[in-house]
Amino acid sequence: MQTKIEKRVEMLLRDGRGAIVCALLAFVSAAHALESDSEQPIYIDSNTATYDDKAQTSVYTGNVVTVQGSLRVDSDKLVVYLKNGEISKLVATGKPARFEQLPAEGKEKIKGEALIGEYYPGKDLLILKKEAVVWQGGNKSASDLIHYDSRNALIKAGEKSSDAKRVHSVFKPKPKQPQNP
Template structure:
C-alpha cells in the first residue's frame, strides 16, 4: 500500500520540524550546526500536545552525538523543543567531546535531554564512562557542553554512587621492552 499525498506530506513535515527544532547540543563545536537525523520504525505527531513520538529501534544522530533507544518523545514549548525523553532496555548514548578525543558513553533505562540547559539526565540503572572513570547510579546528570558528570540522589543517602577510576596504562621502560631486529641484544664478540 502506497502512502497517499497527505501521508507523505505529514511525515516530511514531521522530519523537517524535528530537524529544525531538536536540540543543538555541542559536543564538537560543529555538532550544534549539524542537522539531526532520526530513524525509527514509526513516527507520530500530536498537534494538541505538541509532541512527536518515535518508536522501534530509534537512532538519533547529530554530528558526533548518537542515541539509540526503543522510544523517543520530543516535547515542544513555544515552538521549540523543551525536552526529549528516550527510553530503552537500556537506551544508549555516545558523544565525542573533542576532535580526536575519547568518546563518552552512557546508558540508562530512561534519559531526559533539556536542550536549553545542555543537560542530559539518566535515570534507572544509569552508567556513564568518561575516560578512565565509570560512574554508576540510579541518577546521573551529564552537562553535554562541559562534559561534567554528577551522580547520586540528594534525597537519599541509601542510594549509593559506584565509581571506578582506572589507572592510565604505563609505558614500559626500555629495559622491559622485547628485543627486536632494530634493537638486538649486545654481544661480547669484538
C-alpha cells in the same frame, strides 16, 4: 547483597566495555562536547512516528536512532516535546537506552546507558535515570541518576538527599610505560 547497579557495573567490567568519564565534578575538565554539536540539526529515524499538534509532542517507536552532531542516542521509544515550534525536551526509553558523544577531537567517546534518558538540546544537558552507567576509556560511574552537561564539561551523579542511592565509580590506572634499560 548487590544492587542492580553494582551488578551492572560488574557485568560491564567483565565484558570489557570501558568505563566513565573521569572523576565526577572535578575530573571532567576535558570532557565537553564538540562545540558544533548544539548547532546541528536533530535527525530521528524509527519504525513508527506520530505527531499530536494539540499536545505539541511527537512519539517515535521501534529501533529509534537520534543524532545531533556527534551525539547519538539509541532507544526503544522517543517522545519529543515542542514549545513554540522548537524542541524543548526529548525523552528516550529502552532496556536500556544508550548514548555516545565525542567530547572533543582526539578524545575517547563518552558512552552511557539508562532505562530513561532526558535530553534538553537548548541546554546541552542529558539526564540519565534508573540503572544509569556512564563511561569513557577506563573509567566508569553508575547511579540511579546521572546528569551530563556537555556545555559546561560537567558530570554529576547521585542525589544528595538519599544515602540509599549510591554512586559506584571505577577508575583504572593508565598502563605504565616500560623503562628503557
